[in-house]
Amino acid sequence: MTDRSEMFDRLKGLIAPFNKKGVDVSETTTFAGDLEWDSLTVMDFVAEVEDSFDIIISMNLQAEIENVGQLVDAVTKLTAA
Amino acid sequence: MTDLFSKFDALIAQREGLLATGVKDPFSLVMEEVKSPTVAVVNGKETILLGTYNYMGMTFDDDVIAAGKQALDEFGAGTTGSRVLNGTFQGHKECEDALKEFYGMDHAMVFSTGYQANLGIISTIAGKGDYIILDIDSHASIYDGCKMGDAEIVAFRHNDVEALEKRLKRLPADAGKLVVLEGVYSMLGDVAPLKEMIRVSKEAGAMILVDEAHSMGFIGENGRGVAEEQGVLDDVDFVIGTFSKSVGTVGGFCVSNHPKFEIMRLVCRPYVFTASLPPSVVACSAASIRKLMHNSNKRAHLWENSKNLHQGLRDLGFQLGTPNAQSAIIAVIMPDLEKGAAMWAALLENGLYVNLARPPATPAGMTLLRCSLCAEHSSEQVADILDRFARAGKAVGII
Numbered sequence: 001m002t003d004r005s006e007m008f009d010r011l012k013g014l015i016a017p018f019n020k021k022g023v024d025v026s027e028t029t030t031f032a033g034d035l036e037w038d039s040l041t042v043m044d045f046v047a048e049v050e051d052s053f054d055i056i057i058s059m060n061l062q063a064e065i066e067n068v069g070q071l072v073d074a075v076t077k078l079t080a081a
Numbered sequence: 082m083t084d085l086f087s088k089f090d091a092l093i094a095q096r097e098g099l100l101a102t103g104v105k106d107p108f109s110l111v112m113e114e115v116k117s118p119t120v121a122v123v124n125g126k127e128t129i130l131l132g133t134y135n136y137m138g139m140t141f142d143d144d145v146i147a148a149g150k151q152a153l154d155e156f157g158a159g160t161t162g163s164r165v166l167n168g169t170f171q172g173h174k175e176c177e178d179a180l181k182e183f184y185g186m187d188h189a190m191v192f193s194t195g196y197q198a199n200l201g202i203i204s205t206i207a208g209k210g211d212y213i214i215l216d217i218d219s220h221a222s223i224y225d226g227c228k229m230g231d232a233e234i235v236a237f238r239h240n241d242v243e244a245l246e247k248r249l250k251r252l253p254a255d256a257g258k259l260v261v262l263e264g265v266y267s268m269l270g271d272v273a274p275l276k277e278m279i280r281v282s283k284e285a286g287a288m289i290l291v292d293e294a295h296s297m298g299f300i301g302e303n304g305r306g307v308a309e310e311q312g313v314l315d316d317v318d319f320v321i322g323t324f325s326k327s328v329g330t331v332g333g334f335c336v337s338n339h340p341k342f343e344i345m346r347l348v349c350r351p352y353v354f355t356a357s358l359p360p361s362v363v364a365c366s367a368a369s370i371r372k373l374m375h376n377s378n379k380r381a382h383l384w385e386n387s388k389n390l391h392q393g394l395r396d397l398g399f400q401l402g403t404p405n406a407q408s409a410i411i412a413v414i415m416p417d418l419e420k421g422a423a424m425w426a427a428l429l430e431n432g433l434y435v436n437l438a439r440p441p442a443t444p445a446g447m448t449l450l451r452c453s454l455c456a457e458h459s460s461e462q463v464a465d466i467l468d469r470f471a472r473a474g475k476a477v478g479i480i
Contacts, residue, residue, distance in 0.1 A: 039441070051247065060233055
């Protein structure tokens, strides 16, 4: 499980500059509900994650990602490929 | 029973809140009389039109109207059919011939609206396993075309060549790729760096679609748009356009040099499963397109209008969407929706109509007063417009 917690920590680090409300980030934290991100913030954050991991998170996939845990799963899968 | 309309409650409340402040509903305006491309009667008051995208003022052109009247007499009020069944009349072919000549391309396909042209072409050519790479600020019709198709959608930051290039490089080399760009982005009126974007897209083996809705007729030597202006039209695989702006009617189109393009007429559902444009509309459109080929004086005057309005609004202290006049759209940035709606209403009181644009249509949650100029606006009208902006801006407390 260390791989997963490493990935979570890395993503949490990327979330930090966008976490204007200072929300305590866990796997169940939602982007729209808890972090209150608008579409512009989502786009900037996605670009940040994409560039950090050299991956593409398509809009189709983004639509299925609602919380941090789901993002951890998605990025883990994309970087393993 | 769950009321399916409850999902609209927040929007209904926002709208009611806005109307409670006393402003007129900006989204239910009626043009009671239209006197020319630049003047209409609204709420019983003569009003200068500065938000109609009627860039070249063709709506009242004598030749355009005469062509429509003749077609109405000779071919009737409507086609009552699809382009692929009984709905292709002589006028539709003539309209497509005019487009082929206007763009110097081999194929032209006329749709019933510009929205349907984007919806149809994008959803049809990019299928399962293919990728569509688009600018995040793309028009709703582009997004809806993506949603209707089965391709993977990848967005990049507005007008950012590097962001586009990076994403293209991350995609599988052998996957089908369609890069979708716009010449002029209609919210802020800014122009895309098409030359660089098309270069990196070609290097990645992508096909390129450019929507030139807001540039046709006056940008580029022959009015073919931003791709022509930047010398890269030959590298564009598909140009999408509309008749509802410079052409002055309604309808949409795609032009292309792709050797297999004609098959689109059979496989593109928003082309097949809808009625074709009425004969009078295609006749007006064809006449207008042919006139737009030879219009350099009008183009020069439109640019002069756009530059004068931009400079004048800046001098008055308004915040604008672009540092200079890049198209015939000048976007005035409002502090918020309430101030924007108040300013919009104050302008209308002063006899000036502009577009009120607000999220989600606008980028970055902005409220905009969008001005689109017309080649038929006189220099006096532009001075008058600035005067009205000054009065309304002071009354609302924005300048």
